Amino acid sequence: MVTLAEVSHSLSTTAGLEVRGLHLWRGERHLLRAVSFALQPGELLQVVGPNGAGKTSLLRCVAGLIEAESGEIQWQGAALRTNRDAFHRQLAYLGHINALKAELTALENLRYSVGMRRQVSLEQTQATLARLQIAHCADLPARSLSAGQKRRVALARVILSGASLWILDEPITNLDVDGIACVESCLAEHLQGGGSILTAAHQPLLEHHPQSRSLRLH
Secondary structure: OHHHHHHHOOOOOOOOOOEEEEEEEEEEEEEEEEEEEEOOOOOOOEOOOOOOOOOHHHHHHOOOOOOOEEEEEEEEOHHHHHHHHHHHOOEEEEOOOOOOOOOOEHHHHHHHHHHHHOOOOOHHHHHHHHHOOOOHHHHOOOOOHHHHHHHHHHHHHHHHOOEEEEEEEOOOOOOOOOHHHHHHHHHHHHOOOOOOOEEEEOOOOOOOOEEEEEEOOO
């Protein structure tokens, strides 16, 4: 069996994400107020807080999808504004939308989306689907998959990306108990390999993992 460590690139042991004094407004609302944190290799940081607290906005801001009014984001010691390409090469982002092409099979979706980023073998792709317990879905069109199966295919894309930093917004949406346990196993293995995870989820992830922390937004 191909492991996640074999699927991924060799992860940097010096990578680090640092967010300093991030401020973000939405209209008249001051959504993020001087948010600061650091995330080092092997760590998971889970953003928590009530609906509307800005969890998704913070993740999208760190991923470079929206601009903050002020503050600084650094990657490997360099400001993101001068290091954006290097940052994006090591970033895998999963939002609320799975971003699958309905007419393509699960396997075709992965070979297409991951192939734009790096080359992975058919064996690696199939092994990742098997690891996420959806090997039987490989040749099914995405439109025929259940919501939970689609989420697992989207997570497979993150795993196959080879990125060291995963930013995951509600990664266990639509997953049952077995699915959540499977995803948590993949998250733990990513941390063990030196990867970092920034996530937001209503349910605690890797709650008792020694390298798991939380950041509360109000």
